[in-house]
Amino acid sequence: MSHGEAPIRIDGRTLTCEDIVLVARGASVRLDATARKRAQDAWELAEDITATRQVYGRTTGVGANRQEEVDGDAVLGHGLRLLRSHAGGVGPLLPDDQVRAALLVRLNQLAAGGAGTHPRVLDALEQAIRVGALPAVHRFGAIGTGDLTALAEIGLTLAGERPWRSGAVPPVPLGTGDALSFMSSNAATLGESALACAELQVLLRASHAVAALSFLALGGSAEAYASAVHEARPHPGQAHCAAQMRRLLGIDDAPAAGRRIQDPFGLRAFPQVQGPALDSLAQLDRILGVEVNARAENPLVAPEAGDVFHHAHFHTAYVSVALDQARAAVHHVAELSTARLGDLVEPAMTDLPAFLSSGPAGSSGVMILEYVAHDALAQLRHAALPVTLGNAVVSRGLEDHASFSTQAARQATVAADAFRYVLACELVAAARALRMQDVQLADVPARNVFERAAAVLDPSLEDRSLTHDVALAVDLLTELAEL
Template structure:
């Protein structure tokens, strides 16, 4: 086990077109770190812009000299007697749907940082969007100063966050007011509109912030599992590192070793073989940790590479399908499904904790007069939350679509997958919190079952929970546990 450091509010996070981790993005989004824009990378993008201008002058460039979607073969711009800026402004205005909830400020801030970082990646790849220096500079200034546009949720299906990013574009050119702060409006270049909206920046921001919460949840789940194991006098043979080294699925040996260390020296086991809720914790937690790692890798790659359509470089224009977020959608689907398995196993442990034949304590861990209900309602709450989350475990990648006169006939729905992961991150702590409350109550009644390895985890919750266990609303205690989930996660870390 290793203690994780608390983010330094004075710490700078480089926005340079290089690797940008979900954890760094989360720190910037919530004001625990400040973005530091790489001026050299910003300046070097002038060459990519010059390549775009040359390509536009030489022939057809999708979205710059043509319409978009089913209008891909329709010429636009100066040859049709339009002002060079007119088509781009029409594109932004038509795509800024302005529908749905307004995204919160941390998610919006993270989206701007991602969008700038993706554009700066063109400086290193020699292949980029070709956005004009004034628009690029205005976006960089918004990131530096913390200015935020208003971005509505609806209008993306995993083939770029078209509608909300069009709102960003209109804000940069002065047609929309800034939500927070301000940046002087800039003129839109002839080839700026499509590159601004050809990105999954908002989806990546949503997924990244949710992933940080889910990782905290999984670590907390590891700790809560250990507390329940001790309260239930589990048999440590199932978690023996030697067993898991013999079939080393990804992350499983580390999970088993961490769990085994926490419960070492615990009470003699109450059973030769435990129920699945205890026996299979490493097998269920490990795929979720592995899925979180895989999603982090996809997010870091997507946030630090150019993916606009088209891309331009010294060797010409490339029209492509990099806007299709199948890898991201698949990683999101996997993490939601595996996290749900962690939650259902938590619910199963809660059921054991409320049964006297497994704990040797009163039914429902009740106190007070006979017939007291104790934590009986906790199971109802947990099953309600699980029912709420269950539809979100369905793979978003199974969706089908045919839009833009049938020209665009496939989508990843990564955007919806990211929102579903955020919903999981918001509600899932309630499930673990009810289990943790039950485990702490049980260990308070049988303190001899607590081990030195788990004492610090127990203390995180014990110090804030009501000591009067007689029947009363459990909501305040559950909320206190939810608030302590990040603190518990800080005490735990998987090696490797």
């Protein structure tokens, strides 16, 4: 946590994707006292009800073992047996930012007061986030119906049974009722989803700036962004994109004609393609806002009703469907970026040498950028394939549907990484084209974008490796998103 930065308040009701990003990057947290009391009330109610009747996972087995009653001496070790048997994750370890995101989401969900987990578990999670302690969490082991393996590994680490990956906090006792109530969450999936959602939103904002540079280099027609056009079909994302392009390019109510009566789709259809992506990410952000503040544990401990309810909030179809839609929409935006890159290397579109080359005949210029961009686009296309068309039947047929939101989140991370490279290739080419045209740009925000890019990217035009240029452009996109 940086000096002077206020901790993120954890109250079980107001956590946002932006908060998750901040904590994943090192911000600290503070558990709200009212939220802790809410968790205490739920724990006390769960203890009282468990003493009088069967409650899933507390006095019974889980999954197809739900009918198996746990009583007598077996009750004492039931919770730890559940955690140990479910801590079977495999594969590589999750990166640090995703683990911090998972810890945060689980803490906030427990603070919502529906789990019945002892408040000392919340205290341990809060302390782990504050001191930077990270458990070792394996990637594979969930299908969108609860991050059972990941949370079991975290739970056993909190209990002192597993070593910390980095840092440590004192072990916390886990009672019989703490095991399933802690595991009954999709916190790791939601954490990764929030990080990917935020990253994709940044890149979509940056794509306005990058497309504006290509528009200038290609002498685009401003008519495609006119307010009258988008008032005629006012989808929110589309209208927002057109407004951003008007702002960046200084387009007024009487847009000037471009070089062509109609531009290629990369310029002309940008609002119509960018708009669905903006709307999809806004919808995903809204859904994640519900999920990370939800009392989604099964069973739900409801102090306001004085009862415990068995249900299926562990199923995350909302999340998986929204992630599938977001990835598909972003893929279309990336396709337009590669289309504009193709226009930028075409002399008829820029009045510049082919491939923006400078040197003897046959010089290649930025030719290789198309290959790089289409490689990244192919990666994005693969990541955009829907995961919600699959299914799984597990636990002796009892659990006969799965959302695969975990895989959808994982693919969203891949898609964001690939999308950043696609945009970076276009940025390198657009900045180079404007540099070669050497025209005086009007005093509009897009000129600031170009000046920032020109200050960072290598001005050399001879044939050379563009690896470093693309790397610089990748890093620059976050800054351009704020311009």
